[in-house]
Amino acid sequence: MPFETSSTPAVPTTGDDRLLEVVGLSSHYGPVCAIHQVDLSVGAGELVAIVGGNGAGKTTLLHTLSGLRPISTGQIRFDGQDISRWSPHRIVAAGVCQVLEGRQVFASLSIEDNLRLGGYRQRHDPVWLRAQQEHVYSLFPILAERRQQLAGTLSGGQQQMLAIGRALLGRPRLLLLDEPSMGLAPLLVEEIFRVIVELNRCGVTILLVEQNARAALAIAGRGYILETGRIIKTAQAAELLADDDVRRAYLGY
């Protein structure tokens, strides 16, 4: 359920209640294999992190999940449906919303218009949109103060908030976050991650992709380690944080 039903308790499940299931997924740039035979799953209500270094294929993986990149082999199932070959707008309409790497807010439009665009697929439900918009403003009060300001004039952190808020107006059943910490000051990273946890607690299922492994694994329930396009390890986030290899490679101690 979308997160406006904030009364619903979070149910972090790893069992059979799989919202997203990816099997043997590969994607190529020409002859170059960017992600190779990736298996992963996200249960309803979970917060799952995928961590990996530069060029590991994290963004490519998210792009294939949203239909922005064609897949070579494998299957993506969302809520029991095979969405592998769906077009992006159809996937969004089904409830898979992505916050793209680098925010990608519409710089020449106001904050309000950016949010309205986020609700493009929900435009037949203006009552819900209005309520959800106010919810986003209460989540990020700084945006509420500047509704008519152009998004391009916001700072990086504010743009990240706008990008997340905009995705929330798409009524996500699964929220894909691509490096929300990128280029942000540590305090802002903390703020953004606090909101991510809060959203998850309110029932939004989240798949978080991050280079900042420590921060991501600290808030996630489970984690995957992606290296040169392959999943090399998966476990509970706490286990990964304690794992010697992971610590050496990604946490730097």
Added chain:
Amino acid sequence: MRLAGFYIFAAVVALLPVLFPDNYFVVVVGTSAGLHVILAVGLNLLIGYAGQISLGHAAFFGLGAYASAILSTRFDWPSLLALVAGLIAAGLIAWVFARPILRLRGHYLAMATLGFGIIAHVIMVQATQWTGGPDGLAGIPPLNLLGWQVDGDLQWYGVIAAAMLLVVWLSLNLVDSQVGRALRAVHGSEFAARMMGIDTARTKTQAFVVSAVFAAFAGSLFAHQQAFVSPDSFNLTVSVELVTMVVLGGLASTFGAVCGAIALTLLQQGLVVFEDYEMLIHGALLMAVMIFMPQGLFVGLTQAAHRLGSTLARSKFRRSLD
């Protein structure tokens, strides 16, 4: 109020012939400017809002004109029916070509639309048995609106002004709708637009079709008004002029396109007195505007008016202190 600008504009358009009856610049040049406004406002939806270039838009202008001309002269269709047929034909052709053409970006899109415009022009010149070839088609009957035959400069001014105001009003409303926001999203970032759930291919196609239909509307009115069409009115130069109007007036602003269309029409008329130097001055003025008002005439002039206003207010304030 959102449409305040529109009502002011409509009032000015309505008052001009009352204040200056039988003035050549108002009723003749004004009519021509009105057609240009329809063309520029339509093209602005594509260029200014959706961020897609078309260097062949005269093709749709010509399509509307020739559809009206051929159907009303060779098949004796009533002019209003011919006009509507022209709009539908333009919309259909734009729809068919939009998907393959709008997959392209930047320079490639410019090339493809350029080619489209050139092919359309070649057809107008070569398909002699239909179009009359380079000599064109004469004897097109005037517009007949449910029994009222449009006749004389002043009546044409009224009809074209009404058509123009309709187009401007439609454009203002479209731009402020979800479709308009989707267009601007596609312009901003196609990837991000897709992540909003926008079908970008469909949105671009819609913009292309609407701007083609507006162009055909202008073309059809033009044909009935002039009673004559020839390929020269729809060549590459015209396509480039249309783009110039949109850029000159200011991208992504309906009133910018209005300004650009009126300014360029007046410029072309006003510079005739310079004879041989006409094109030289024309080009120099365009360059000057783009250098000093890179956001276009509309924004540039509005800001200048604001500055003037505040300067006047300040000097008035100072005088009151003396």
